[in-house]
Amino acid sequence: MAIRNGWLAGFSFLVAAWLSGCGSTTSVRVEDVRVTPVTAADIQRAVRTAGAKAVLVNMWATWCGPCREEFPGLVRVAHKYQGQGLKVMLVSADSDTDLAAVKRFLSEQGVDFPAYIKAEKDQPFIDGMDKRWTGALPATFLYDGAGKLRDFWEGTASFNVFEQKVVEVLGKQAKPTGGKS
Amino acid sequence: MKRNLFMAVLVSVALAGGAFALSIGDKAPSTNVKMKNVDGRELSIADVAGREGTLVIFSCNHCPFVKAWQGRIASLGNAAKGKGVGVIVINSNDPTSFPEDGFSEMQKRAEQLGFTFPYVVDATSDVARAYGATRTPEAFLFDKDGKLVYHGAIDDSKEADQVSKHYLQDAIDALVGGKEVATKETKFVGCGIKFRPKA
Numbered sequence: 001m002a003i004r005n006g007w008l009a010g011f012s013f014l015v016a017a018w019l020s021g022c023g024s025t026t027s028v029r030v031e032d033v034r035v036t037p038v039t040a041a042d043i044q045r046a047v048r049t050a051g052a053k054a055v056l057v058n059m060w061a062t063w064c065g066p067c068r069e070e071f072p073g074l075v076r077v078a079h080k081y082q083g084q085g086l087k088v089m090l091v092s093a094d095s096d097t098d099l100a101a102v103k104r105f106l107s108e109q110g111v112d113f114p115a116y117i118k119a120e121k122d123q124p125f126i127d128g129m130d131k132r133w134t135g136a137l138p139a140t141f142l143y144d145g146a147g148k149l150r151d152f153w154e155g156t157a158s159f160n161v162f163e164q165k166v167v168e169v170l171g172k173q174a175k176p177t178g179g180k181s
Numbered sequence: 182m183k184r185n186l187f188m189a190v191l192v193s194v195a196l197a198g199g200a201f202a203l204s205i206g207d208k209a210p211s212t213n214v215k216m217k218n219v220d221g222r223e224l225s226i227a228d229v230a231g232r233e234g235t236l237v238i239f240s241c242n243h244c245p246f247v248k249a250w251q252g253r254i255a256s257l258g259n260a261a262k263g264k265g266v267g268v269i270v271i272n273s274n275d276p277t278s279f280p281e282d283g284f285s286e287m288q289k290r291a292e293q294l295g296f297t298f299p300y301v302v303d304a305t306s307d308v309a310r311a312y313g314a315t316r317t318p319e320a321f322l323f324d325k326d327g328k329l330v331y332h333g334a335i336d337d338s339k340e341a342d343q344v345s346k347h348y349l350q351d352a353i354d355a356l357v358g359g360k361e362v363a364t365k366e367t368k369f370v371g372c373g374i375k376f377r378p379k380a
Contacts, residue, residue: 063245093370122369136315136373
């Protein structure tokens with residue numbers, strides 16, 4: 001019996017450790033979620049003055065299935081590398097009338113850092129970010145510490161892809177540990 | 182190093198969509214590909230071409246942006262037909278991603294909205310790839326010679342009461358009036374096309 005209990009305790013510990021390694025999220029209270037309206041110019045300014053070694057800007061929306069799919073990986077990379085010079089800016093393309101849904105989703109995903117919502121019409125917003133962006137979501141822009149765009153892609157990415165790209169920009173001092181995507 | 186980075190960016194962008202989008206002046210591709218219409222007929226883009234030009238819109242059922250614009254697409258498409266512009270709405274989405282994009286749902290949607298133009302299935306998503314379409318709803322307007330004169334959004338706001346620029350309507354009016362389209366390309370945030378795997 002003692003052996004069985006010991007085995008169960010060990011198994012539970014392993015499961016907990018595995019879940020922790022997978023980046024399970026801790027929800028944040030909705031009232032603590034901060035969402036600021038931004039234009040493309042605001043984002044570019046924030047990128048240049050971030051004082052970070054890398055800035056990752058992700059465009060998403062609550063109605064966008066692929067965006068929701070990649071979100072846990074994004075939040076995980078944000079939490080993992082925020083102490084190593086990464087700033088993540090999550091920019092919702094939802095309408096301002098959907099702000100409550102945006103906050104609810106960010107809360108569920110454990111976003112405990114400032115988030116943003118698009119406050120500009122599509123054409124100037126898209127072109128203000130990058131002429132190559134078609135407007136498809138999700139879209140991710142990765143800048144270096146000098147505010148130079150180092151990578152851009154449309155479509156989803158896994159945690160491992162986010163991590164690899166971020167570490168490339170952060171430099172060798174960053175410490176990737178791998179993990180499930 | 183810089184070259185490698187540039188190539189990486191290019192590859193990233195190319196992988197995201199089907200291909201690079203058509204440029205203004207390009208000829209309409211894949212015009213003879215037959216696609217199943219909601220009425221059961223097999224139609225191609227060439228089959229619906231109008232005397233003044235042809236409007237091709239990549240759309241679907243599930244996308245909230247399409248839902249926001251679909252009433253405007255219906256009225257604009259129905260009116261364009263009356264002006265000699267052929268209209269076809271193409272669903273290139275893989276319905277395994279969103280069952281709401283399946284054929285029977287398309288039939289219901291076309292009836293509810295009163296489409297008088299075809300709403301067809303791009304069964305391989307290859308027509309969308311040929312156009313370089315990436316989002317829904319994405320419009321391509323061709324003149325009577327099949328050359329692209331407008332590509333992009335229906336208008337400048339998902340919210341009907343906030344529209345200030347009627348891009349597609351203005352382009353159709355210019356085309357029919359024999360004038361040059363003033364705004365030839367526009368961008369908008371939309372749902373990514375859910376491409377079927379390449380055969």
